[in-house]
Amino acid sequence: MKSYEEIESVVQEFLDRKSKDLPNEPFDWDVEELNHIKNMCISILQTKYEVGYPGGGFVQAIVNNDLMGSFGRADSINRKYIWLYAELLYNY
Numbered sequence: 001m002k003s004y005e006e007i008e009s010v011v012q013e014f015l016d017r018k019s020k021d022l023p024n025e026p027f028d029w030d031v032e033e034l035n036h037i038k039n040m041c042i043s044i045l046q047t048k049y050e051v052g053y054p055g056g057g058f059v060q061a062i063v064n065n066d067l068m069g070s071f072g073r074a075d076s077i078n079r080k081y082i083w084l085y086a087e088l089l090y091n092y
Contacts, residue, residue, distance in 0.1 A: 001049045001092075004042075011041040014088055036077050041088055048089065062089065 001007050015038060043055040047063045054060065058078060061069035062085050070082055078085075 001045060001051060004046070004052055007042055007045045007049070007051060010092060011038055011045065011088070014041065014092070018084065018087075033077055037081055037084070040078060040081075040085065044085055044088060045092060048092075062086070 001010065015034075040059065043059045044062055046052045047055040047059050055063070056073075058070065058073040058075075060066075061073055062082070067082075070085075071079065074082065
């Protein structure tokens with residue numbers, strides 16, 4: 001991935017697919033939470049592919065596969081969705 005636009009498109013497709021693939025999963029995201037998750041996904045892929053600025057401590061821990069560091073740096077939303085970020089990294 002070479003551009004922010006490409007990463008944003010991949011993230012939107014990924015989140016759309018996840019919301020359809022897991023109908024039993026409690027995706028009760030409000031707009032603010034969804035924007036937070038989307039921004040984290042974009043930052044994770046930007047950091048992984050060195051597009052734009054690298055992410056902060058939480059994003060770095062996710063990209064570095066540092067589980068304890070990820071949980072230690074996660075806010076209340078990110079703590080619930082570390083599995084989603086790991087799946088994003090694995091698939092992209």
